[in-house]
Amino acid sequence: MLGVSSQYQVRADYDAETIVVYQAYPASVADPALRAKRFVPPFSFNRMTWIKPSFLWLMHRSNWGQKAGQERILMVRITREGWHEALSRAVLTTADPSTVGRAAVHVQWDPERSLRGAALNHYSIQVGIGRGLIRTFADEWIADLADLTPRVRKIASLAQGGQAAKAQRLLPPERVYPVPPEIGRRLLVGP
Template sequence: MQLVTEPYLTQVNRWPKTGRHILAQYDDQLIVVYQAYRPAIGNFAAKHGYFGSEFSFDRMSWIETNFLWMMYCSGWGTETGQEVVLAIWIKRLAFDEILAKAVHSSYVPELYPDKSVWQRELKQSQIRLQWDPDHHPSGVKLERRAIQLGLRGQFLAAYARDWIANIEDILDFV
């Protein structure tokens, strides 16, 4: 496995307890995001290094940088349709572009002049940003928030084919 791992009890002491944070494995070139899929999609992606076959380009696809959030969402790879857990290394410049163009799923008065502007931007956006409760390995919600990014349209197509440097099925580790 190519992921760099460290015991949870070692890492958690360095992490902020509250607030919105992007917890991720990254360097100047790449960042790891996580997704979980049914075998037909996940196995194809892990084998070929891109998304194709039964992957749908007609819907929004969500990526997470936070391993524990992905484990919570996928039931540690046991939820139906999420049996293949993938670590996906994408280009850091692409991730930065995703963040720059993301529109929050919920209205944030500090970021948008008024609610109608936010609604218009949200409707037109191909990238959604959500801050959801992070989770302890046991599944308990934490005060810290984890980022999720939803991609569709041209951004989903670029992510699925052009921005990926590596895909690894990490279910055995999970």
């Protein structure tokens, strides 16, 4: 089992009321969601949805919006209350399989990524919202949705063109998020 350390910190863009997470979808899901400012069909309410506060981790996962079905990058601003509820109901994916199977929310730690996609020596949290909470996530926690796809394309183009410093300046700001200690201890979040 992983040990609690500063390698396991939630880094995010947040303010007093909300935290930003990122998701990648095809246009068929992204466009209706952006119009409604929340997730609506054809978004699936019948399967787990993963939210990630690390922009660069999602860029690695979606290949900067180039993977099939992940062409649109959405910024999803959710309430901190909802985020804390999700984390308070979460189980680490490394826990006992019978516990994980019953959990409303799954948490997984993966190596954080650099602008060029290299694994870094600290970890990024991924939070899987289960079917029992997806409607709450979509209807109550979401404060705003925005399409970051044009910005993603520009950052990727700059980085690929050897202009890493310019690309870096366009990245969303992320800083250590203050996870409540009673939640953090269970999920390995370090000081």
